[in-house]
Amino acid sequence: MACVALATYAQNLTGFAFSLILLGLVSLFHIASVSDTANAAMVLTLINAFTYFRARPGPVPWPLMKPALNGGTVGVLAGLILLASLSGGAVAWLRGLLGASILLCALLLVLQGTPRSTLSNPRSFAFAGALSGVLGGLFASSGPPIVFHLYRQPLDREVVRRSLLLMFAFNALVRLVVVLSTGQFTWRSTWLAACAIPVVYGVTQLHHRLPNRMNPATLRRLVAGLLAGAGATLLATAWQSIAQSA
Template structure:
């Protein structure tokens, strides 16, 4: 019994992290994978690779639940150039992940910490919208960069979030566009990772246990929407991201310094 409880502990902590990340995702339209991987790495529950694989599945569940709860048009045409670019980016990111996982796990955590901090800064320093929607080339380049982060961490957030929140578009449309991007990247990543044998049973277990949490948290947010001001939400999520990012960087730096 003690062995079972000790084994269940990390899974319960992971599920709690998933609940927090899902709620933040529904508030802002992004940050699910970054918050989840940041918290998982801080608590040292599982490896970054396993957490990223689980986050890939959970991102799909989150997007499916959100679109099901809020029927409406999916911005395929707007995001098509970004989706095309991200397909290539995901492949590049997965190749980097295989190399870093085998030779430099500490550097991988440090890179994740930097990504989380960049996302926090972009969230807190959002400027005025552009006068017109950016061109297809801009969307494709940003999509490719986001795809690299999606392949590495299943966290496409920083580049595409900064890009989309600068567009003169309705915030609900931006949120739906981001969810579409994250779900697409997750699907591409999953299609590559599973057949190549890089999706472990532990990742499947974590994803399976956390699926009801993602579904429940998303539905709860739909029924009980928040009443906080958008700027307050940005500071709350940005602060959480900053703490996770700084902690990861400090841990990675300490390990490198003593290595």
């Protein structure tokens, strides 16, 4: 529950990192299996997005994110198909690749001085959404590509946060429908999600009552730090899995 609380606060603060932080911490402390945690994280992502949008009424950025959502749907399905075809050793290597890509994303975010002067075209949104979808299908963690893409846009940080929450909730819903229909959502996943829902709701409400006043530059560095921490954790757990199977 402490891991869920930390992941939820980070998600509300930056608009992303819930699944990355939760999976990283659970893997680090061997609290539960990654598959059960990923399944629970999908439900919790939906609860967090619903609570956030309800607590902060405002326009949902559907027009902006439509190309990314379309690409994300295709990406999630492709990621799930790829996951089903891989052996355990290959999944460990892919998890390490995910950690490396997260670290690269953190580095690029730090080096990125100022946002773009104009909004990227819809094709770039669709491409970033598809990449995020593939990672979401594989690991239930679809953050890095769309996070980096949106933080480069000339958008208000609240718009970025709402866009990310929408993207992650949509990918989680697509993945959840597939997982439920194929019987991969276990009773342990249900138990973990049920225990964590009050924590997600409570932390999100607390963040609404005590909002963050951080300036954009500090927030960008914090986002990069969260990415770096999540990437390093995933690399460490992947290396451990590879070493054990060697």
